[in-house]
Amino acid sequence: MTRFVTAVLTLSLCALGLVSQVAAAPNERALPMRFELRAEGPAGDCADECRNWISAAGAITAETPREFLRFIDGRDLRNAMVVLDSDGGSVLGAIALGREIRRLGLSTSVGRVSVSGAEKENIIISSRADCESMCAFVLLAGVQRKVPAGARVMVHQIWLGDRREDPAAANYSAEDLALVQRDVGRLVRYTADMGGPMEMIELALRIPPWEPMRSLSRDDIRRMKLDTFEAEERAPPAVATAPAPAAPAAPATPSAPAIPAVTSGLKVSALSEAAWNLVENPDGNMLMRRHALTFEGDEIGSFDVRVGCGNNDTYRMTYAERRRSGDGAKPIESVTVRVGRNTIVLPVVTSERRTPAGELETLAAGPVPAALIDAFAASGPHSMMLTTRGGGDFATAIRLGNTGARRNLPQLAQSCKTPGVRADLRAPKTGGVAVRQ
Numbered sequence: 001m002t003r004f005v006t007a008v009l010t011l012s013l014c015a016l017g018l019v020s021q022v023a024a025a026p027n028e029r030a031l032p033m034r035f036e037l038r039a040e041g042p043a044g045d046c047a048d049e050c051r052n053w054i055s056a057a058g059a060i061t062a063e064t065p066r067e068f069l070r071f072i073d074g075r076d077l078r079n080a081m082v083v084l085d086s087d088g089g090s091v092l093g094a095i096a097l098g099r100e101i102r103r104l105g106l107s108t109s110v111g112r113v114s115v116s117g118a119e120k121e122n123i124i125i126s127s128r129a130d131c132e133s134m135c136a137f138v139l140l141a142g143v144q145r146k147v148p149a150g151a152r153v154m155v156h157q158i159w160l161g162d163r164r165e166d167p168a169a170a171n172y173s174a175e176d177l178a179l180v181q182r183d184v185g186r187l188v189r190y191t192a193d194m195g196g197p198m199e200m201i202e203l204a205l206r207i208p209p210w211e212p213m214r215s216l217s218r219d220d221i222r223r224m225k226l227d228t229f230e231a232e233e234r235a236p237p238a239v240a241t242a243p244a245p246a247a248p249a250a251p252a253t254p255s256a257p258a259i260p261a262v263t264s265g266l267k268v269s270a271l272s273e274a275a276w277n278l279v280e281n282p283d284g285n286m287l288m289r290r291h292a293l294t295f296e297g298d299e300i301g302s303f304d305v306r307v308g309c310g311n312n313d314t315y316r317m318t319y320a321e322r323r324r325s326g327d328g329a330k331p332i333e334s335v336t337v338r339v340g341r342n343t344i345v346l347p348v349v350t351s352e353r354r355t356p357a358g359e360l361e362t363l364a365a366g367p368v369p370a371a372l373i374d375a376f377a378a379s380g381p382h383s384m385m386l387t388t389r390g391g392g393d394f395a396t397a398i399r400l401g402n403t404g405a406r407r408n409l410p411q412l413a414q415s416c417k418t419p420g421v422r423a424d425l426r427a428p429k430t431g432g433v434a435v436r437q
Contacts, residue, residue, distance in 0.1 A: 033058035033086060035071040038113055038123050052080040053123060054106070055113035060089030060134055065096035072104070081107040082142065083125060088133030091158060091183045095190045098141035102194060108142025110151035127151045132213060136204075137187065139226060140196045147227040154213040155204035157297070158183060165381035166401020167209040168291060169274045200224045206297035210399045212385075214296065275404030278411055284309050285415040287408055293321060295396055300324055301359065305386065305400065307373060309416035314367040319346055319386065323360040325353060330391030335364040338385040339376045344368050362388070370413075377405035 036055040054077075056068075082101055088094070101108065112126040127150035131139050136153050139145055147153055158180060163170035184205070191201055207214045221227050276289045286308035293301040301323035310316040319335050331351040337344045346364040353360055376382050387397045 030087075031058050032061045033064045033067070033089075035068060036113065037071075037075060037080075038115065052077060053113050053125065054080055054082045055085075056082050056138075057085040057112070059087050060093045060097060060138070062090050062093045064090070064093045065100055068097055068100055077104060077106065080104075081109055081144075081146075082138075083109050083111045083113050084131045084135055084139055085110070085112050085129040086131060086135040086138075088135045088156075091134055091187060094134035094138050095186060098138045098190065098194065101138065101141040102143065105143050106141075107144040107146070108139045109146040109148070110139065110153065111148060130154060132156070133204075136200070136216075136226070137190065137194075137196075140191065140194045140200070142228075144228045145226055146229045147221050153216045153221060153226060155200070155216065156207045156213040157205050157209055158187070159209045164209055165383060166403045169401055169403035195225075197224050200226075208294060208297055210291070211294060211296070212397050212399075276402070276408055277404065278408035279306075285412050287405060287412055289400060289404075291398055291400060293323060293396060293398065300396075303386075303398075305384075307368075307412070309412075310367050310370075313370045315370055315373050315416075316365065317344075317346060317368045318363065318365040321360075321362040321388070323362070325359055330394070331360065332362040332364070332388050332390050334389045335362075336387045337368065337372075338387070339372050339382070342369075342372050342375075344372065373409065376402055377409040379406060 033056055038053045038055065039051075109125075110127070110129050110131040112129045114124045114126065116122045116124055127148035130152045131147075132152075132154040133156045136155050139147070139153065159167060160170075160172070160176055160179070163172075184201075188198070188201055191198065203214060203216075203220075216224070216226070276287050279286050279288050286306045288304060288306045290302065290304050292299050293303050301321060303319060303321035306318040306320070308316045308318070317337065319337075321332070332348055333351075335346040335348060337346060344366070346366045346368075349363045349365055351360065351362040376384055382402045384400045384402070385397060386400065387395060389395045
C-alpha cells in the first residue's frame, strides 16, 4: 500500500486500475475513482428482486466520498452492491467512503463491471480485479461481502504518500510521526465499527513500503470475514461437524540485534542506508546501497547491492546478503533484479553457512545492461526490486529507490572509462576506501 495525497497518509498503490465499459488504458490506473450504476435486468423484468451494481473503479482520493454522495443522490439503490476495483489511496477518503456504504446498507464485492450486447443489455462481472491497500477496508464496509475466486485483496502499511518511492532514504519529522499515529488510530476505530478483526490491521501494518503488498489467501479472507457469502455457503448442516483446524500461525521471529551487512572489507560505519553511495577504492569505484532484509516486516538480516564497472555496455552488479539462521533460512537459489519491465537474473556464486549456528551468507553477481542502470538513475523517482528465492516457496522481495544514484552514477561511468579500471567480483580492500554520499 498514495498517488493522490498531499499531507495525507495512504497505503502504497500499484496494480490494476479503472474499468468501465471498455478495457482500462494504462494511464487510467491513477485516475480518481468513478462510479457507474448498472441494473441487473431490464426494468420490470424482476421487480424488486433485481440487483443494482455500482461499479467503483479507480484510486480513492480525499474527494471520493463527496463524489459518491453526488453519484447516489436521487438514485434507487435497493439491493445494490458496490463492486470495487481499486489500487487504494487516501486513508481518510477510504474511511469516509466506507462509512457511507455502511450507512446506506450496501453490499460490497471485488470485480470489474462491464456491459455487452448490441443494446448493452448484458452485464458482465469479471472477477479479475484487485482491491488493494485502503480498498480492502472499503470492502469491509459492506453489510454483505463477496470476494470471488480470481479476485485479489491486498494490504500494505500506511505511509506518507510523498515519500513512498524511497521510504528508507526519506526524512521524517515529529509531525509526520504524529500523522501516522493519528491515522492508524482512525483506521483501528473504523475497523472496529465495521465489525472487522484487529488481525486485518495488524497484518496490514506489518508490511513495510519496500516489500510487495501482501495478497490475502482464501483462508485469510474467510478468517477476516471479508467474504460473508462464502461463510453462509460453508455453514455447517444441522448435524455439526468438527471444523477444519486453522492453519498454524508462522512462528514469531525471535528478537535479535541488527547484524552488520556483508561488506567484505568495507568499513560498516562508512556506508549509509539512506542513499546510494559512491565508493572509491584502488580496485575500482562502485555505487553501493545497504538495506535491511525483511519478511512481512520482521527483520531477518541485511544486504548490500554494488554496481561496478563491467565490459562494453554493461555494469557488474553484486548482491551480498547475510541472513539469520534462526529463521529457518535455506540456501538462496536465485536472485533477480527488476527495473520497470526489465528483469535480470544474477547468478548465485555462493550461499552457505559459515558456522553451524551462523548466518546464511549469499553472494550473487553478474553483468547488467548499462541502459538498465541508466534508467534506474534517471531524473525522477524510480525503483529497483530485488527478489530472492530459497528452498521451497520462501521468497523475499525488497524495493529500493534511487536516492543518490543520479548524483553519483556519472562519476562511476566516467571512472569506468578510465584505463586500468576493471570489473572485479572481489570485494574492495579496506585500505584506501572513500565514500561519497
